[in-house]
Structure formats: C-alpha cells, structure tokens
Amino acid sequence: xxxxxxxxxxxxxxxxxxxxxxxxxxxxxxxxxxxxxxxxxxxxxxxxxxxxxxxxxxxxxxxxxxxxxxxxxxxxxxxxxxxxxxxxxxxxxxxxxxxxxxxxxxxxxx
Numbered sequence: 403x404x405x406x407x408x409x410x411x412x413x414x415x416x417x418x419x420x421x422x423x424x425x426x427x428x429x430x431x432x433x434x435x436x437x438x439x440x441x442x443x444x445x446x447x448x449x450x451x452x453x454x455x456x457x458x459x460x461x462x463x464x465x466x467x468x469x470x471x472x473x474x475x476x477x478x479x480x481x482x483x484x485x486x487x488x489x490x491x492x493x494x495x496x497x498x499x500x501x502x503x504x505x506x507x508x509x510x511x512x
Contacts, residue, residue, distance in 0.1 A: 411445035456507040458500045
C-alpha cells in the first residue's frame, strides 16, 4: 500500500516514503504532524497524520506474470496452464491482502 496526503495548494497527491501499516505506527514514527513539501507546486506545509490516507499498489501483475512464465517454460503446455492460474492466484491473494490493509489504515484514526 502507498501512503499519501493532498497538497493544500494544488490538490495533487503527495506520496510519502513511510513503511507503516497503521496510523498509530505513523504517529509513533513521525509524530502527530508531518512536514511536507509538494513536489509539484513546491509549497511547504504541515499535515496531521489523520489526513494521511492509503491506497493499494497496482504493481502486482508483473510478479504473477513472471511466475507463470517461468512455470510455463519449465513445464511446457501444461506448465503454461498451471503457471497462468498460479500467477493469477498469486496476484489475487496479494491484492486482497493489500486492499484489507488499506481499508484498515483508512478506517483507524489517532
């Protein structure tokens, strides 16, 4: 999942480089107020941790495709079928876990 806040000047998303799973972890690591600078309009500001939100990452197709391709190369035609389903299942399982983490982050405040 990716964390972001919205710039007060240009309304664009500002992605944060924080690897936390909850707002409480964000609070404990960085404090109640985060100092940010918008990369688009260069406005500097402060944002309360309760105005930081999470969104799912969408870069899961590549690992699923690669795992399917490797199994397909090793196993021939049957491997392609098994790899396709296995890669698809991997993407689905990771995506579901990511969506649950996003929902948990966005529904809990400090």
